[in-house]
Amino acid sequence: MAFLGAIRDYSRKKNTRDSAKVDFVELFFDLVFVFAITQISHLLLHDLTLKGLVESALLLAAIWWVWVYTTWVTNWMDPATPPVRAMLFVLMLAGLVLSTSIPTAFGERGLVFAIAFVFMQLGRSLFMLWAVRQHNPSNFRNFLRITIWLAISGIFWISGGLADPEHRIFFWGAALAIELGGPAFGFRTFGLGSSTTADWDINxxxxxxxxxxxxxxxxxxxxxxxxxxxxxxxxxxxxxxxxxxxxxxxxxxxxxxxxxxxxxxxxxxxxxxxxxxxxxxxxxxxxxxxxxxxxxxxxxxxxxxxxxxxxxxxxxxxxxxxxxxxxxxxxxxxxxxxxxxxxxxxxxxxxxxxxxxxxxxxxxxxxxxxxxxxxxxxxxxxxxxxxxxxxxxx
Missing domain, CATH: 1.20.1410 (I/LWEQ domain)
Structure with missing residues (x-):
């Protein structure tokens, strides 16, 4: 009951002095991405070809997308609440798996990278659906659209992980295109309409x-x-x-x-x-x-x-x-x-x-x-x- 009660005051306090402060747990979460950036840098260094550049660019975009989506969530949600912190810790663990698989993402650990990525993207969105379901109808619909888009892109991520390495770039390129296009199109979804930037009330x-x-x-x-x-x-x-x-x-x-x-x-x-x-x-x-x-x-x-x-x-x-x-x-x-x-x-x-x-x-x-x-x-x-x-x- 205490855990469920903590979510009742999940949101950051808007228009207060402390609302813009970055919480220490957010900085702790960022440590995973220090490692991820290092991995991508080394990946590019060891394959300075056009192929290596394209693969590194795709992986960087994926890593950035995981991080920036989480930043949007922690803008809405208060990281000081236990449920949100727990969510960030789970994402950190998945992020470490994601980061360690970067050097061989286009090789033997492609499926590991894909599963970790989809888990982070979908898991975070499902958490938001649970968290805002009774408190913010507009954001609930927003994340319902987001979840549908991420589920569709997730099919391509997993398919790419299962595909032969030489074909992986096509599946993952399609998956990334879907994810990058989502915000630009307001996550337009049949039967649910689209989100507007006015719905994305952030600090x-x-x-x-x-x-x-x-x-x-x-x-x-x-x-x-x-x-x-x-x-x-x-x-x-x-x-x-x-x-x-x-x-x-x-x-x-x-x-x-x-x-x-x-x-x-x-x-x-x-x-x-x-x-x-x-x-x-x-x-x-x-x-x-x-x-x-x-x-x-x-x-x-x-x-x-x-x-x-x-x-x-x-x-x-x-x-x-x-x-x-x-x-x-x-x-x-x-x-x-x-x-x-x-x-x-x-x-x-x-x-x-x-x-x-x-x-x-x-x-x-x-x-x-x-x-x-x-x-x-x-x-x-x-x-x-x-x-x-x-x-x-x-």
């Missing part, structure tokens, strides 16, 4: 903070890779210069996101009458591009640190320049959606990436890394100076 400040924390998780992977690789190198001027270059890139990526974009989006989503609309585009969809860019740059960091001098391999070129460009594209889209106009500094940064790609084959890995870091620094300084000239923009 915008909490959503903004959770997304920012995931960016820090991804950047932490970059720092971890740089430190671990540098520790195994012979320490000399060249290796230290490469290490310094990767660290500067991480700092610049942090500044590009947190100095302007994150704070502006935080204020906008906190002030809007329709936070669900902003959260759906800016945080649910666009942020995965930022995380992908950070992961690709982390892979380039490891390649540059391992071989800072000599000929630059194509893998180091496309991960260094491509990862930097992808991160800038993600930030550009994020800030364009928030501010209504694309930042000129990011457009210039992308142009510089294109220019660098034209003669990158003649550069050493160390010089290539230094130049991509320089591009990020230029973007950071340009954007900061531009904001100082426009104090009326938050």
């Amino acid at each position: 915008g400040e909490h959503m903004a903070e959770r997304a920012a924390l995931f960016i820090i998780i991804a950047l932490g992977e970059s720092i971890l890779v740089s430190g671990a690789t540098f520790a195994e190198q012979q320490w000399n001027l060249i290796s230290f210069s490469a290490f310094l270059t990767t660290f500067v890139a991480s700092v610049a990526m942090w500044l590009i996101y947190f100095n302007v974009g994150q704070s502006a989006a935080h204020h906008k989503i906190a002030a809007t009458d329709d936070p669900g609309r902003i959260a759906r585009i800016a945080y649910t969809y666009i942020h995965v591009l930022l995380v992908a860019g950070i992961i690709v740059v982390a892979v380039s960091d490891e390649l540059i640190l391992a071989h800072p001098s000599g000929h630059t391999e194509p893998a180091a070129i496309w991960t260094s320049i491509g990862g930097t460009a992808l991160y800038l594209v993600g930030n550009l889209l994020f800030k364009f959606y928030v501010a209504g106009r694309p930042p000129l500094s990011h457009i210039a940064g992308l142009a510089l990436c294109g220019l660098l790609a034209a003669f990158s084959g003649h550069l050493s890995p160390l010089l290539l890394g230094a130049l991509t870091s320089l591009i990020l620094i230029i973007v950071t300084i340009w954007e900061l100076k531009g904001r100082r000239k426009e104090p009326h923009h938050a």
Whole structure:
């Protein structure tokens, strides 16, 4: 009875000072995704082919989708209540199984990955149906639609896990398309209609903070890779210069996101009458591009640190320049959606990436890394100076 009674006050208290605070159990839950990001980074590092890139991208999107759906749930539900904490602990265990199966998800552990993923997605939604059934009719219908969509995509996930590895990408690609399309179409379901962003009454400040924390998780992977690789190198001027270059890139990526974009989006989503609309585009969809860019740059960091001098391999070129460009594209889209106009500094940064790609084959890995870091620094300084000239923009 005590357990059932705890759910009666399941929701976060809206419009209170504590409603936007991230609970410690949410940070504990995020530890699983630190591991998942590391696994995906290593998977891409060990297969720097187009096939490896596509597989890594699909797995990253799946991992992000599990995390962001859970973030929506903990925005509505109070993690301090025992039932919600229990739900998060169960998801953590399944998430560890999911993460450990990533390296061989397109091999012998495909079915394990699929079962863990479907369990997390459907299990969380079924929990929400139980939790809100008598308290929030609108959200109950919302999660009934979501559950139906996830059940349909789950068929493709499990089918892919059972299929031959060479055919798995097609099943899982279809499954992911269904899941990604759900929010865009309001989870339109025959007989139940569709959800609107007005139905997704969330605390915008909490959503903004959770997304920012995931960016820090991804950047932490970059720092971890740089430190671990540098520790195994012979320490000399060249290796230290490469290490310094990767660290500067991480700092610049942090500044590009947190100095302007994150704070502006935080204020906008906190002030809007329709936070669900902003959260759906800016945080649910666009942020995965930022995380992908950070992961690709982390892979380039490891390649540059391992071989800072000599000929630059194509893998180091496309991960260094491509990862930097992808991160800038993600930030550009994020800030364009928030501010209504694309930042000129990011457009210039992308142009510089294109220019660098034209003669990158003649550069050493160390010089290539230094130049991509320089591009990020230029973007950071340009954007900061531009904001100082426009104090009326938050």
